[in-house]
Amino acid sequence: MDTEPTKIxxxxxxxxxxYYRFINNLHSQGKLRVSSKELSxxxxxxxxxxxxxxxYFGALGKKGYGYNVxxxxxxxxxxxxxxxxxxxxxxxxxxxxxxxxxxxxxxxxNTRIQVAFDAxxxxxxxxxxxxxxxxxxxxxxxxxxxKVAILTVPSNAAQGMAERLIEAGVxxxxxxxxxxxxxxxxxxxxxxxxxxxxxxxxxxxxxxxxEDGEEEE
Amino acid sequence: MDTEPTKIxxxxxxxxxxYYRFINNLHSQGKLRVSSKELSxxxxxxxxxxxxxxxYFGALGKKGYGYNVxxxxxxxxxxxxxxxxxxxxxxxxxxxxxxxxxxxxxxxxNTRIQVAFDAxxxxxxxxxxxxxxxxxxxxxxxxxxxKVAILTVPSNAAQGMAERLIEAGVxxxxxxxxxxxxxxxxxxxxxxxxxxxxxxxxxxxxxxxxEDGEEEE
DNA sequence: CTTACTATGTGAAACATTTAACGACTTCTC
DNA sequence: GAGAAGTCGTTAAATGTTTCACATAGTAAG
Ligand SMILES: NC(=O)c1ccc[n+]([C@@H]2O[C@H](COP(=O)([O-])OP(=O)(O)OC[C@H]3O[C@@H](n4cnc5c(N)ncnc54)[C@H](O)[C@@H]3O)[C@@H](O)[C@H]2O)c1
Ligand SMILES: NC(=O)c1ccc[n+]([C@@H]2O[C@H](COP(=O)([O-])OP(=O)(O)OC[C@H]3O[C@@H](n4cnc5c(N)ncnc54)[C@H](O)[C@@H]3O)[C@@H](O)[C@H]2O)c1
Numbered sequence: 001m002d003t004e005p006t007k008i009x010x011x012x013x014x015x016x017x018x019y020y021r022f023i024n025n026l027h028s029q030g031k032l033r034v035s036s037k038e039l040s041x042x043x044x045x046x047x048x049x050x051x052x053x054x055x056y057f058g059a060l061g062k063k064g065y066g067y068n069v070x071x072x073x074x075x076x077x078x079x080x081x082x083x084x085x086x087x088x089x090x091x092x093x094x095x096x097x098x099x100x101x102x103x104x105x106x107x108x109x110n111t112r113i114q115v116a117f118d119a120x121x122x123x124x125x126x127x128x129x130x131x132x133x134x135x136x137x138x139x140x141x142x143x144x145x146x147k148v149a150i151l152t153v154p155s156n157a158a159q160g161m162a163e164r165l166i167e168a169g170v171x172x173x174x175x176x177x178x179x180x181x182x183x184x185x186x187x188x189x190x191x192x193x194x195x196x197x198x199x200x201x202x203x204x205x206x207x208x209x210x211e212d213g214e215e216e217e
Numbered sequence: 218m219d220t221e222p223t224k225i226x227x228x229x230x231x232x233x234x235x236y237y238r239f240i241n242n243l244h245s246q247g248k249l250r251v252s253s254k255e256l257s258x259x260x261x262x263x264x265x266x267x268x269x270x271x272x273y274f275g276a277l278g279k280k281g282y283g284y285n286v287x288x289x290x291x292x293x294x295x296x297x298x299x300x301x302x303x304x305x306x307x308x309x310x311x312x313x314x315x316x317x318x319x320x321x322x323x324x325x326x327n328t329r330i331q332v333a334f335d336a337x338x339x340x341x342x343x344x345x346x347x348x349x350x351x352x353x354x355x356x357x358x359x360x361x362x363x364k365v366a367i368l369t370v371p372s373n374a375a376q377g378m379a380e381r382l383i384e385a386g387v388x389x390x391x392x393x394x395x396x397x398x399x400x401x402x403x404x405x406x407x408x409x410x411x412x413x414x415x416x417x418x419x420x421x422x423x424x425x426x427x428e429d430g431e432e433e434e
Numbered sequence: 435c436t437t438a439c440t441a442t443g444t445g446a447a448a449c450a451t452t453t454a455a456c457g458a459c460t461t462c463t464c
Numbered sequence: 465g466a467g468a469a470g471t472c473g474t475t476a477a478a479t480g481t482t483t484c485a486c487a488t489a490g491t492a493a494g
Contacts, residue, residue: 011481013424017416021395035441044397047441048483055443063442064490086419095316102312105412111419148419172422174415178238180261186427190418192409195322198391199234201407202303202328202365205389207230210403228451252471264471265453272473280472281460 012053018043019053020076024108027073035066080110087114089146089170091161092153093123093133096176100150101129113150115142119157140168148172155179162189229270235260236270237293244290252283297327304331306363306387308378309370310340310350313393317367318346330367332359336374357385365389372396379406 022042026034036054040047054060054067060075061067077083090097090113097116105111117136118124124135134142149170153161158179165173172188175181178196183189239259243251253271257264271277271284277292278284294300307314307330314333322328334353335341341352351359366387370378375396382390389405392398395413400406 007425009480010425013420014413014417016420017413018410020416021413037441041399042397044399046483048485049481051441051443052482059443061442062490063488064440064492066441080416080420081423088415095319099312099316100411105415109412109416111415147422150415172418174418180259182258182261188418188421188427190414192411192414193235194317194409195326196231196234196238197407197409198305198322198328198367199237199297199326200231201389201391201405203230203233203297204227204405205364206298208224208227210405226450254471263453265455266451268472269452269474276473278472279460280458281462281470283471 008056012056015043015045015053016076016080018045019050020073020080020082021108023069023073023076026069031069033066034069034072036061039067082110084110086111086148087146088112088148088150089114089143089165090116090131090150090152091118091136091139091165092151092157093118093120093128094152094154097150097152098128100152101131104129104131111148114146117142119153139164143168143170146170149174151175151177151181153177225273229273232260232262232270233293233297235262236267237290237297237299240286240290240293243286248286250283251286251289253278255283299327301327303328303365304363305329305365305367306331306360306382307333307348307367307369308335308353308356308382309368309374310335310337310345311369311371314367314369315345317369318348321346321348328365331363334359336370356381360385360387363387366391368392368394370394 019039022039023034036047036050039045039050043050051061057075057079060072088111090100093101093116097118101113101116104113113129113131116128116131116133117139118133119136121135123133126133147170149165149172151158151161151165151173155177156179158175158177159181162173162175162181162183166183166187171186173181173183173190175189175191176194178193180191181189236256239256240251253264253267256262256267260267268278274292274296277289305328307317310318310333314335318330318333321330330346330348333345333348333350334356335350336353338352340350343350364387366382366389368375368378368382368390372394373396375392375394376398379390379392379398379400383400383404388403390398390400390407392406392408393411395410397408398406
């Protein structure tokens with residue numbers, strides 16, 4: 001569990017799944033080795049940043065050679081716990097929820113939406129993307145071991161649902177509603193606020209014109 | 218256009234739409250004033266950070282009083298160009314694309330999806346969320362003034378479509394595909410990689426257990 | 435074996451962002 | 465109208481992240 005030598009910076013941790021995916025792609029393509037420069041072009045992260053990120057885990061590469069794809073892949077598979085599947089619950093089978101269920105993060109992935117809940121009786125009992133939709137009132141009985149939830153309910157239901165989730169043992173929530181939910185300190189919430197993302201993009205477009213030569217994240 | 222005194226930090230710029238939304242809420246609720254502390258609790262951003270963010274735009278508040286909601290709202294409306302609507306095109310009317318069309322970022326918002334495109338002839342001609350779906354081959358004729366595109370096509374079509382978009386004059390892309398696209402320097406791309414977000418959340422859950430007292434973004 | 439090349443891993447610098455702390459001014463209360 | 469309480473705006477410190485640049489060690493080739 002505490003395999004890490006010391007704590008990895010958060011910025012690095014957020015890039016790990018990205019690295020993993022691209023290393024996986026290289027592996028499928030039969031590539032045997034890769035340099036930080038090549039990887040940099042693929043994932044659009046500065047090559048020095050990649051080397052620094054990798055170096056937090058020790059010396060994964062060889063000087064003058066680069067990184068062995070096979071080794072890198074197996075290292076990240078271990079580090080990202082790709083061998084054990086994490087079960088996820090989805091709350092709110094509306095527009096967004098349905099899209100996620102149909103997708104279900106199946107490829108190259110250790111996460112799977114195991115069960116979905118909705119308040120609308122017409123949806124309950126149906127199956128979307130191979131996942132059964134249960135009624136939200138049965139919810140406490142059906143999530144036993146699940147620690148991670150995706151929240152795609154209307155925003156006015158978000159805080160209340162979050163509290164029920166936490167009460168039932170959930171400790172990580174991916175919140176797609178615009179509501180900023182309040183949770184106890186042991187619970188982790190990541191907000192993905194799509195309207196904000198779009199507006200921020202427009203703001204940048206208008207106020208930070210990219211002159212040639214400037215790049216970004 | 219260059220109304221800003223000096224360049225605002227990117228981290229601040231990304232929070233502006235969030236502030237705007239909450240100030241808007243307060244205004245609808247009839248609140249007349251608000252302190253950085255109250256706002257902090259609502260948006261989950263440290264109050265010092267909020268004061269610092271606002272201060273980039275000059276002195277918006279009054280000492281000992283806080284901020285006048287009406288004034289703040291009208292200031293941000295101006296700053297975020299909420300009076301002119303930005304037209305957006307959506308490419309790829311699949312699971313995700315359909316969800317976005319049905320939602321269409323209508324509330325409190327200056328962005329609107331004006332037109333959608335798909336390669337599948339069965340979808341063309343239909344209307345989703347009040348937006349007409351056009352065939353991707355008619356695309357160059359129909360986006361005239363549009364500068365912003367949301368990309369929700371399969372990942373193997375992403376790079377090619379991005380190039381066509383840019384060729385047609387698009388300069389900002391919100392990319393939901395896992396592909397990291399390559400674009401010329403004058404084009405801005407924001408990646409929203411949902412699978413990565415979910416995996417990162419799981420990684421944090423397992424490797425960065427939150428002890429009581431720790432909070433985060 | 436020797437020489438030329440390559441690409442890592444990292445110290446140090448640069449840059450960006452957040453947080454603490456507090457003086458100054460406003461409002462509120464009596 | 466005086467004193468207490470409240471809250472901004474900002475200076476300075478702390479923290480976090482990215483990038484530069486290069487010594488070092490391994491590869492590749494003759
Ligand atoms: N669709 C988008 O593109 C989009 C974009 C940005 C933000 N969002 C946000 O994501 C959330 C979901 O959006 P959507 O478009 O899927 O909405 P939606 O209305 O289509 O879906 C919400 C679903 O939640 C169900 N629901 C309501 N209360 C519930 C409860 N207490 N427990 C369980 N289920 C409940 C409803 O029956 C419905 O099926 C909203 O908060 C929305 O603001 C959506
Ligand atoms: N659905 C999700 O929850 C989810 C999650 C993470 C990532 N993604 C990514 O988002 C993207 C879209 O996902 P989705 O589930 O909506 O896929 P989807 O297959 O349901 O939709 C893709 C749509 O794009 C259309 N299309 C294909 N080629 C096109 C082209 N050249 N021009 C225009 N349209 C074209 C297809 O006809 C289809 O309607 C994918 O890259 C996927 O990896 C989706």
